[in-house]
Amino acid sequence: MNEISFTRRGLLKTTAAFGLAAAAMPAWARGADLNHGMVRQGFDEVRGPAVDLTVGAHKTRIAGRSGHAIAVNGSVPGPLVRLKEGTTARLTVHNNLNEDTSIHWHGLLLPFQFDGVPGVSFPGIAPGESFTAEFPVRQHGTYWYHSHSGLQEQAGHYGAIIVDPAGADPVQADRDYMMVLSEFTPLHPHTVFDKLKKGEGYFNRQQRSWTDDYPLSASERRMWAEMRMMPTDILDVTAETYTYLINGHAPVDGLEYAFTPGQRVRLRLVNAGAMTFFNVRIPGLSFEVVQADGQDVEPVTVDELQIGVAETYDIVVTPGAAEAYTIVAESMDRSGMAIATLAQRPGARAPIPSLRKPPLLTMKDMGHGGMAHGGGHEGHDMGDGDADGMDMSGGMNMRDTSLLPDSVKVGPGIDMVAMNPVDRMGDPGVGLDDVDHRVMTYKDLRALRPNPDTRPPSRLLELHLTGNMERYMWSFDGKKFSAVSDTPIRFAYNERVRVKLVNDTMMAHPIHLHGHFFELVNGADQARQPQKHTLIVQPGGSAQFDLTANEPGDWAFHCHLLYHMHAGMFQVVTVASPAGGAA
Ligand SMILES: [Cu+2]
Structure with missing residues (x-):
């Protein structure tokens, strides 16, 4: 350390x-x-x-x-x-x-x-x-x-x-530490990918017990079965194969961060995991979020935050008199956790909380009004709110592609369409909307300094995040990268664009644009919209960002879940040179 x-x-x-x-x-x-x-x-x-x-x-x-x-x-x-x-x-x-x-x-x-x-x-x-x-x-x-x-x-x-x-x-701090989150698997990465191709739920150990923990009605059970999914399908790869790491250390290694009571301790969180969203908390302590994706933000005090793959957050925590505090980074599906200790002296330990109950996907995760699902026969949408008492038999069987814009290619690469995707910028992340403490959301973030470009966007670009869970196909607009590698998304130099990402899948995707920072459209004044390089788009929901395309060249734009990117959820963004031509 x-x-x-x-x-x-x-x-x-x-x-x-x-x-x-x-x-x-x-x-x-x-x-x-x-x-x-x-x-x-x-x-x-x-x-x-x-x-x-x-x-x-x-x-x-x-x-x-x-x-x-x-x-x-x-x-x-x-x-x-x-x-x-x-x-x-x-x-x-x-x-x-x-x-x-x-x-x-x-x-x-x-x-x-x-x-x-x-x-x-x-x-x-x-x-x-x-x-x-x-x-x-x-x-x-x-x-x-x-x-x-x-x-x-x-x-x-x-x-x-x-x-x-x-x-x-x-950011003023007395101590300053790196906290790099990642995973270890003894399997070769290509073995992991092959297993994902063979069956989406291969690593999802929750499948074995979820019916005991969450009694569902007969119609709910049928609905999930027809979608060939489980409401516990939160992450593709779980603690079944992964050991979760902080700075390369497994929980049993006992990684410690030294502190003296009352000191301001800065932790620089980097999610370098391939596939794991982490929920980070320090039981007994709140913390200030002071930086998001390397960009200074107005400090906001919370008790927990979800960090998507490839995101970074700098937090400042002021430990009290206790000898030790446990830093918990629980995987979003709650199958495992990475652990470190804030310790006043070597070997000091605080209790390690047990894993919380695995979260269930909600109706919102299915596109609020429901998710239309690939298949044959007629159906109807599932309406708002919770599923209790609703007739869902057949409701999820129709792939209502009329909801998609013409830019989206309909085919085997899409097995679901969000029927009523709502903006989920204020969402704390899967499983965190009912915890009894403060959880950061993107709506809490404000740029510390005014953004240089506050022009209103001159056009709206809508992109759909698409997939076929069962065949492990992932794409933008139904087209995997191999099919569109010579037709990039083009921006004029210095063009100001609002990009709307619509998630037609039931998984959260951390979308990353290379070479730029974009501003989250999160309700803040245009000048204070927080700048980020990676944005989680929640399942069945949408999110928007404003971009000033002022870095000429060809840039990758992709889902940062490694196996989603590998499967095709990748595109190239080309920003023209100031002269107007190719960079
Ligand atoms: Cu993805």
């Missing part, structure tokens, strides 16, 4: 006074011995402006299970890359794998040819080759990096980036 300090003295020595409980930490986790091929858990810091990163194949062992790892500089996560706003970064990536690799600098503004997406912004990095991205650093905040090649990210090819502000940091 690294403590990040603002002081000059702290910069020289980044190791905290204490880290892992010594008894729980294997010898190789403490040292830097890379020769035996085992990956290190936890990570070092490499400081810009010039940074070298080496991608290599390793073995790892986490919570008693062994697996193959793709690590950066020998650790998972890779090293924390520390840059400074106003300098010119020179980031060189060396490929020691026997396959191509890449690094995408997630959230960094840079010329598109350095963005690191094979086939979109550059050809990729061949085995034995190197690639250098050199660019002026125009921002500050918490970001991260990861492979954009195949499924390497699942195997450990990711790490955190901090860009220190050129001036004073608006």
Whole structure:
């Protein structure tokens, strides 16, 4: 575990006074011995402006299970890359794998040819080759990096980036820690994908017990059966295979963050998971959210937040007199959790809460008025509100594609249509609308400083998030990427566009646009709409963002659930050059 300090003295020595409980930490986790091929858990810091990163194949062992790892500089996560706003970064990536690799600098503004997406912004990095991205650093905040090649990210090819502000940091804290959330599976990522293709619910262990926990009526049971779904289909991949990690550490490793009572402790949350949304809370403590996706926001105090895959949040917590507090990052489906401890002294522990009851998808998750479902015969919508007493037999069997705009391709890639998708910007996330404490929603976020561009959007672009759960097909507008790779979404230079994302599926998708920040249309004044690079679109709902398309080039735009992206939920956004032509 690294403590990040603002002081000059702290910069020289980044190791905290204490880290892992010594008894729980294997010898190789403490040292830097890379020769035996085992990956290190936890990570070092490499400081810009010039940074070298080496991608290599390793073995790892986490919570008693062994697996193959793709690590950066020998650790998972890779090293924390520390840059400074106003300098010119020179980031060189060396490929020691026997396959191509890449690094995408997630959230960094840079010329598109350095963005690191094979086939979109550059050809990729061949085995034995190197690639250098050199660019002026125009921002500050918490970001991260990861492979954009195949499924390497699942195997450990990711790490955190901090860009220190050129001036004073608006966030004042006594201690400053990275908290990188991710998953480990002993399975090869391609095995995971194959299993998902064979049956969507393969990893969904909740299927075995949900009927006991949630007695449903005969018609409800029939409805879910006809959709070949379960109301507990929350995440595609669960703790059945995943061990959830903080800074590469499983719960049994006992990761600790040191504090002194009354100190302001900054935790920089990065969701580097491939497939897992996490619900983060610290029982007994509220916290301030001070940054979202690296962008400063007006501090907002909550007790819990949901972090989607690829999002980042900086939070500040002020621990009280207790010796320890447990930091809980529970997977959204509540099949497992990552754990760390805020500890006054090494080894101090607070109780670990048990997993909460798994959430159920609601009528809202099905498109509010109901979700029309692929099939044959006539049906009717399910109306508003809850399902009690409604006749749902056959109601979900019609794929009412008349609800879709002409831009959406109807075919086997779509097995559901949201019949009445409502804006869910104020939604705390699946399973969190009935907890008894404050949960952050996107509507709570306000940009700390006024946005530079407050022009009203000149057009509305509507895009549908589409899928066929059973066949594990995922797409935009019913067209998987392989079918549209030569017809990108085009924006004029400096065009101001409002993009409406309609989720015609019953899963939440974290949608990420490369190379830009967009503003959430969340009810704030245009000048204070929070800027983000990744947006969760809730199941069966919609969400809007405003974009100033002022970064010329070809940019990836995709669902950040790794296996959804791999299955086709990916598009290219092309922003014209200021002269009007291609970048
Ligand atoms: Cu997705």
